[in-house]
Amino acid sequence: MNILVFGRGAIGTQYGWALENAGHKVDFFVRKGRIKDYGNTVSLDIYDTRSKKQIKENWQINLKEEIEEDKTYDLILLSVNPEQVEGALLQVKRFAKNATVLFFCNYGLEVKAAVKDFPADQIVFGFPGAGGGYEGNTLGGIMYNFFQLGQAGAKLSERESFVKKIFSDAGFKVKVQKNIEEWLLNHYVANAAMEAEVLKAGSFKAVASSKKLLGQMVLNIREMTPYIKAKGFHPDALIKAMDILPAGFVGCLMKNLVYKESGPAYKALAYNHYKVGYSVMQIINDAHELGIETPRLEEAFRFQK
Numbered sequence: 395m396n397i398l399v400f401g402r403g404a405i406g407t408q409y410g411w412a413l414e415n416a417g418h419k420v421d422f423f424v425r426k427g428r429i430k431d432y433g434n435t436v437s438l439d440i441y442d443t444r445s446k447k448q449i450k451e452n453w454q455i456n457l458k459e460e461i462e463e464d465k466t467y468d469l470i471l472l473s474v475n476p477e478q479v480e481g482a483l484l485q486v487k488r489f490a491k492n493a494t495v496l497f498f499c500n501y502g503l504e505v506k507a508a509v510k511d512f513p514a515d516q517i518v519f520g521f522p523g524a525g526g527g528y529e530g531n532t533l534g535g536i537m538y539n540f541f542q543l544g545q546a547g548a549k550l551s552e553r554e555s556f557v558k559k560i561f562s563d564a565g566f567k568v569k570v571q572k573n574i575e576e577w578l579l580n581h582y583v584a585n586a587a588m589e590a591e592v593l594k595a596g597s598f599k600a601v602a603s604s605k606k607l608l609g610q611m612v613l614n615i616r617e618m619t620p621y622i623k624a625k626g627f628h629p630d631a632l633i634k635a636m637d638i639l640p641a642g643f644v645g646c647l648m649k650n651l652v653y654k655e656s657g658p659a660y661k662a663l664a665y666n667h668y669k670v671g672y673s674v675m676q677i678i679n680d681a682h683e684l685g686i687e688t689p690r691l692e693e694a695f696r697f698q699k
Contacts, residue, residue, distance in 0.1 A: 416564035441658035502582020519544035527666040534665030544574025587614035589670040590694035609645030
């Protein structure tokens, strides 16, 4: 298969590497001038949970600043930051043709409205099981052996089944979500809860290193639970648990189990230098329109630089 990854971000690059190793032809579309900036290799330092191995290699990557008019792709993987979604979709529309577009973004608000300019069946919604970031030309991250795939109808569509097969054949377990909008909103809320603490602490690493700050993240999630309900969705099992269990206890569990300092998840988060705040701002504004108060988020957003 011919696959195009939009951008050279941490998520897309890890999946591009995995799909190329599964036998596919993978290109990366980047902005003009980026090939000179990036070069033609990426230094990988990622933990692949499929093989339970730390991958350290200098991977040659095929970057493109222009897509030829006669070039066609079977799959376009779009994984960009939420503030980049609108502009990225405009560019993808130019060269998508009949390619299946996998919307692989952390984007929780009105996801179907975001892709309204595409034929209804061309977009497949999903969510990656990966994380990390760049330090220079080194990509540090973790790639889990599963990802979320949205199911729009009573059964998987032809395009959804197509995406499922590509990733299954590459060794990933596909978790089908029959209400992907609800799943994405719950994740977006959890992400904003983390970002709020990052705004105050200065880095993801600082938050992951602190039981106290991870506990504060739980309190942020509790503040947004009424917002999820006001949007017409249900809090998922994880958010329900955080509503019940003591915040300090959950923070301790996360620090000692999820973000253990010797573990790959902690190391991947430490590589994440993404500028936070956009999702916090979006939820504050959307919540206010629905009459939901978010004082904790507003306090954190004052630290936005």
